[in-house]
Amino acid sequence: MRDARDRRSADPGARARAPAVHAARRGAALLAIGEHDPALTLDAYLLRAVATAGWAPTFDSCARCGAPGPHRGFHLQAGGAVCRDCRPTGASAPAPDTLRLLSALLSGDWDYADASAAGNRREGAGLVAAFVQWHLERGVRSLRMVERL
Numbered sequence: 001m002r003d004a005r006d007r008r009s010a011d012p013g014a015r016a017r018a019p020a021v022h023a024a025r026r027g028a029a030l031l032a033i034g035e036h037d038p039a040l041t042l043d044a045y046l047l048r049a050v051a052t053a054g055w056a057p058t059f060d061s062c063a064r065c066g067a068p069g070p071h072r073g074f075h076l077q078a079g080g081a082v083c084r085d086c087r088p089t090g091a092s093a094p095a096p097d098t099l100r101l102l103s104a105l106l107s108g109d110w111d112y113a114d115a116s117a118a119g120n121r122r123e124g125a126g127l128v129a130a131f132v133q134w135h136l137e138r139g140v141r142s143l144r145m146v147e148r149l
């Protein structure tokens, strides 16, 4: 398993960070003015925040091999959607529309997000919370390791 720092340096979306920062700011602004469902706006903000931090989840292509999706598997530690060949033990199988919703929230496709079903929103919120929590806890552990050196 790759270290968080390795993952950051190998992040193919590194060039996209500047737009992600802008998107995160826009997400916070949208939350303030109530343009969209606040729960969706919060999930969009959280996804963009972890992407800005270097842990961009993938919901379309496989997080491990990059095979184009859509894929049925989802694995936090792998970084998101996983193909059948890369799917580790313990991967979940969220509804395909839930993964499409999360992709829409990350990319700012609000037309899709606003039209999403309540069940996909609930499932997506659970995945976002787990993804963010896993990376934050991992980040804190990494920070402790740096402080000991």
Ligand SMILES: [Zn+2]
Pocket: 062, 063, 064, 065, 066, 067, 082, 083, 084, 085, 086, 087
């Ligand atoms: Zn794969």
